[in-house]
Amino acid sequence: MCGEIRGQIYIGDLFWQGMKEVRKEVIRLRNVSKHYPMGKGVVKALNHLDFKVFEGEFVAIMGPSGSGKSTAMNLVGSLDMPTYGTIYLDGGDISEFSESNLAQVRGKKIGFIFQSFNLIPNLTVKENVMLPMMFQGTSIEEREYKADELLKLVELGDRMEHYPGEISGGQMQRVAIARSLANDPEVILADEPTGNLDTKTGAIVMEFLEKLNRQGKTVIMVTHEPYLAKKYADIVYWLLDGELDKVTKRVGKNFVDVTKVKKKEARENGFGKIGKSLRVR
Numbered sequence: 001m002c003g004e005i006r007g008q009i010y011i012g013d014l015f016w017q018g019m020k021e022v023r024k025e026v027i028r029l030r031n032v033s034k035h036y037p038m039g040k041g042v043v044k045a046l047n048h049l050d051f052k053v054f055e056g057e058f059v060a061i062m063g064p065s066g067s068g069k070s071t072a073m074n075l076v077g078s079l080d081m082p083t084y085g086t087i088y089l090d091g092g093d094i095s096e097f098s099e100s101n102l103a104q105v106r107g108k109k110i111g112f113i114f115q116s117f118n119l120i121p122n123l124t125v126k127e128n129v130m131l132p133m134m135f136q137g138t139s140i141e142e143r144e145y146k147a148d149e150l151l152k153l154v155e156l157g158d159r160m161e162h163y164p165g166e167i168s169g170g171q172m173q174r175v176a177i178a179r180s181l182a183n184d185p186e187v188i189l190a191d192e193p194t195g196n197l198d199t200k201t202g203a204i205v206m207e208f209l210e211k212l213n214r215q216g217k218t219v220i221m222v223t224h225e226p227y228l229a230k231k232y233a234d235i236v237y238w239l240l241d242g243e244l245d246k247v248t249k250r251v252g253k254n255f256v257d258v259t260k261v262k263k264k265e266a267r268e269n270g271f272g273k274i275g276k277s278l279r280v281r
């Protein structure tokens with residue numbers, strides 16, 4: 001009896017330990033910088049960014065305009081290559097992938113919801129949703145079927161034959177969500193998914209992302225809204241001037257500042273501004 005009780009007491013701990021160990025790392029940025037040459041100078045859009053995203057996590061990226069959030073998302077989604085540093089997708093260094101292999105892996109694994117929707121204006125709503133599946137070699141019948149299903153899911157079954165210019169901003173955002181799900185990705189990258197929406201439509205979009213996260217999908221979302229990060233995210237990366245300024249993590253209903261832990265990690269890795277500033281010589 002006693003043993004059983006003890007077992008119950010310790011199971012929580014063991015389970016938590018187990019969870020920590022089995023958590024699969026899906027994306028990792030290791031000392032990543034993105035610099036753009038501009039005239040005689042250089043714009044340091046991102047500097048020494050170092051973070052890991054685990055399977056099933058809901059990550060928020062926050063920071064003022066111009067702090068590097070979209071740049072970080074493009075790198076996380078391997079749409080862009082870093083100037084310095086390494087990006088790992090499922091443990092593999094993406095700079096070692098061939099271009100076509102990377103496009104294939106990215107197309108299957110990651111769904112993008114862009115800040116500005118990025119719908120193709122001369123394709124219908126349905127064709128926009130079908131497009132990512134074409135690059136994966138999915139048959140036309142299946143593409144049609146899946147696009148139908150996804151558009152019904154985001155309540156746009158009656159707008160499939162419209163063009164993006166003929167629907168509202170909120171509807172465009174929902175098309176972008178349907179498109180992001182076309183290849184049943186493990187990871188969804190959403191750059192300000194509610195930025196152009198009214199509160200009510202924004203809430204529907206967020207509920208949708210939360211539902212996908214509960215089904216096991218990893219969600220990485222850029223937002224300007226602290227209440228959204230607080231409500232949905234497990235961990236928040238705060239950027240400032242292209243650098244990691246702060247990391248906060250959910251513990252129950254509250255968020256705790258784990259920047260120190262991240263600093264320690266960076267120091268152990270021996271890089272990053274954070275690491276450098278703490279390095280003992």
Ligand SMILES: Nc1ncnc2c1ncn2[C@@H]1O[C@H](COP(=O)(O)OP(=O)(O)OP(=O)(O)O)[C@@H](O)[C@H]1O
Pocket residue numbers: 036038043044045063064065066067068069070071072115
């Ligand atoms: N292609 C580019 N060439 C030169 N500079 C760029 C380029 N793309 C971004 N930048 C610069 O890099 C910085 C970070 O841009 P980014 O788009 O990542 O910001 P952001 O945090 O997403 O901002 P916002 O909240 O306004 O969307 C900005 O100063 C921007 O001007």
Ligand SMILES: [Mg+2]
Pocket residue numbers: 069070071115191
């Ligand atoms: Mg942006």
